[in-house]
Amino acid sequence: MKILYAIQGTGNGHITRAIEIIPHLQQKGNLDILVSGIQSDIELPFPVKYKLSGMSFIFGKKGGIDFWKTFVRLNSGKLLKDIKALTVKDYDLIISDFEPVSVWASIRAKKTCIGLSNQVATLHPLAPKPKKEDLMGKLVLQNYAPTHTNYGFHFKSLDETIFTPIIRKAVREVIITNEGHYTVYLPSYDDVQIINRLKKIPTIEWQVFSKHSKKAYKIFNVSIAPIDSELFLKSMASCKGVLTNAGFGTTSEALFLKKKLLVIPMKKQYEQHCNAAMLQEMGVAVIKKLSKKYIEAINTWVMGNDIIEVDYPDNAKTIVDLIVANHTKKTSKSTKTKKL
DSSP: OEEEEEEEOSSSHHHHHHHHHHHHHHTTSEEEEEEEOSOOOSOOSSOOSEEEOOOOOOBOSBSBBOHHHHHHHOOHHHHHHHHHHOOOTTOSEEEEESOHHHHHHHHHHTOOOEEEEHHHHHTSTTSOOOSSOOHHHHHHHHHHSOOSEEEEEOSSOOBTTEEOOOOOHHHHHSOOOOOSOEEEEOTTBOHHHHHHHHTTSTTSOEEEEESSOSSOEEETTEEEEEOOHHHHHHHHHTOSEEEEOSOHHHHHHHHHTTOEEEEOOOBTOHHHHHHHHHHHHHTOEEOSOSSGGGHHHHHHHHHOOOOOOOOOOOOHHHHHHHHHHHHOEESSSSSOEEOO
């Protein structure tokens, strides 16, 4: 069987999830990997056949997406060329983790493409939605990578197609302690804003991991460090709480590690507001933005001890087995398959 697994490279959650899924897909047949996007800080430790620019949203410094930089860096001509150039007709199974080139190439070739992402789960009828409706954000989420059949991940299972998060092996095996500091990952805010807000709570040691700094430094009680996957995990595993945006990867890992969690969904990012709605329903603290207005709310969260209990079993193999069973059929005792 020939499989194409396409991964969104914006943000780190897609890559960390793929690291756990890929070995199981490799057991099912000949696997080709496609990665598009330019915002991930984590390298995929597997050979990638297709490395494409894709269509990435660029993180800003004021709490949301930098739409101007996103527009400037978007090469629509290159995107269309990549879609036309990607040959998918020979694949028996195509899986996309919110990756647009593979999806639109499949649509063009009239091939079935299976969606496997948190994004498809946020659109599920049973998934909580933000109180403030965002028609444009919802429209973008629905049409960015519109797959034929969907399997998704959310903070809790919703039905037989929406699973609990895939937690990477490194997180499952890390030693969990509490050294009293708080780990911060807010890629949509610049260092100055983060320092100006967190220094207002001087009794706490804040360990900030920044997309906007290439060197480590400390101001008052706020330490800034460049993104480093190993150091970040070490900090999070030994912290008392995690302050982050409402992306799926870091929040899922914080819950799994039984850390206090406070989230700030990125502005004009519908998916994150859907994530925040689910987290808030589960009892996680949510604030609108990192501003003076919410310093007291952050301080209240620091003083509390609200740990949300979750059960996130190792489900990567089960999910891959289910997708392969549902969407391929053996033609003989060999590895040949055909599309249903």
